[in-house]
Amino acid sequence: MTCVVNESTAGMQQILEGIIEKYRGKPGSTIGILSAIQEKFGYLPEEAMDYVSQSLNIPSAEIFGVASFYSMFRFKPEGKYVVRLCRGTACHVQGSWLIGEQLQRHLGIEEGGTTEDGLFSLHYVACLGCCSLAPVMMVNGTVHGRLTPDKAVEVLESYRLEGKE
């Protein structure tokens, strides 16, 4: 799972150097480098992308272009619990949009947003591969299936309790 660290600039540089070294001289590794950075920091900090651009001599527009093309990359830190609601076809026909609306209301955020307390981020994703359990959502790696709007809220509340402990 993603491990989130808050590092000073020097600390960040050290981490970035480690990542860059692994990929230096290998063509076609931009995506790999970016995912490694995201894995470390939980998102792509601007300073990190600048650093990579200078260090590998790739124009920063190109790095940002690649990063913004792929939906996996994020430019803002994520909440402690990342909620991925499936909006695939099977989940859609089982009413997943109602769950999405309920979660947005409940958390007071839009799709893609993070709650003010930093506890929850909400994303819509395509098929999680558990269509027979539709509608489905994943919270940090754990899948919850056969949801109703009510049940989805209950699930989040159980994480909230856990998060406060």
Next chain:
Amino acid sequence: MTKTVIKVGMASCGIAAGARPVYEYLQEKLGDREDVEIKQVGCIGLCFREPLVEVEKDGSRIIYGEVDIESLDKIIEQHVLKGTPVKEKAIISDSFEAPENKTLDKQVRIVLRNTGIIDPTKIDEYLEREGYKGLTKALEMAPDAVIDEILESGLRGRGGAGFPTGLKWRFARKAAGDEKYVVCNADEGDPGAFMDRSVLEGDPHSVIEGMLICGYAIGAQHGIIYCRAEYPLAIKHLNIAIEQARERGFLGKNILGSGFDFDIYIKEGAGAFVCGEETALMASIEGKRGMPRPRPPFPANKGIFGKPTNINNVETLANVAWIILHGASEFNKYGTGKSRGTKVFALAGKIVKGGLVEVPMGMPLREVIFDVGGGIPGSKKFKAVQLGGPSGGCLPESELDTPVDYESINATGAIMGSGGMIVMDEDTCIVDVAKFFLSFVQNESCGKCPFCRIGTKRMLEILERICDGKGTPEDLTLLEDLAYKVKDGSLCGLGQTAPNPVLTTLKYFRHEYEAHVNDKKCPAKVCTNLIHYTIDPNTCIGCTKCARVCPVNAIEGQVKQPHKIDDSICVRCGQCKSVCPVKAISVE
């Protein structure tokens, strides 16, 4: 005495359904017994009954469904230890009547020959089931003879387009160059399908073996598996399998003493549907934005880093070793016309037996949905089946006798696609489904072609208007017109096929569009702006349940007094209706 073997279905969806505690409990109770072996296996296919536990004892095989700790205790106590099966929990049995015995009868398992049977993290289990025998045989054949065998089998690409695999390999073989690539397309972008994931999770070696045979046939040294990052378990199992294959000499230099060198690495995708398109996929492997480019040049001539490249889908490759080992004629005895062998489908939506099925090509859709899939749950009526995801179409009842083969399905306006099969009942709004797919492709358009980028946006706006009750009859004409323009004006398959869901629904369900446009009604009662929830004051007993569940406090009323919904606040979530004990709430 032979060992009792217990298998737990631990594909992603099994884990989601609670298979892990089941596995751990078995380990705890039976882990140190010499006479019991506990295995983790991939998708058994009966996804609708998960968690699944199979017990193989004294030569007989029984699968238990919906297993929890309580029933597990019984299974351990009575079956594993004493040899008496727990009949009421059994769903499949080879010795007595069980509810799902027939579910597997109509299926033919070539691609899924090992999934759900072997532990995918143990190469020896793959080897015990003819693993790498296809490769061994291929290495004794001339590369051209391998290609001939695949050609003769009639195998066609399972990634959607159905291009003859042998022909593709021949082009790649003939292409000039010492360095060549074999790419396995494991991007599986259809947002309602999980065939490739199940194969990768449950039987990764079958794909690796297929790539090896392809590499030998076309003269390639490098293999790349382009897998979606959203499939962590598939990537994990692939990595283990690649490592084990290297250790045993199936990958690396001088494979099995044949002089053939080949190795494979994994490239993770980063979430872009268009990267499933082969030219975009290659750009992504090179680390760039995944933008499609015109063909020719085809990948066979100018592929990754400019080298000749052969790209095949996961399921296509999983067929290969079986064909080489058993022969083209064993394979092409299944199927009809120009579609031979089997096809794997991920059955989902409003269907009783949702899961992974593999059926011979040519089986009518009706048989797949009603016999294999068990039909529609409850007393609801079938409305449509969606094939081919965002590039495909929705077919009505009247088309259900269409056999699943490439040509027949294309003739309906849908496509075979990669194997997503979503069943819809009367509660599904067809216009909403068209809107759903269009908003998906609109979002995923890479933006290169104006028609794909802007045309799909205009189409989406029209559909939104129609669903909001603001559509006009002219909108339907405009929609159709735009659909053809987007089809013709787009460079890659994404844009060329994006209008298919709209076109097929306009063709088969025009009346439903018309109800939205002319009568401002959504017959399935889905489109928010066209429906209203009301409480019948004569039926309401004033229990207050609805008022408590309403997320926006749209319901007022005193205890034991009739309640009332404020339509201007109501967000049409339907939760009140589902909790009312006396069915006083209706939606119109």
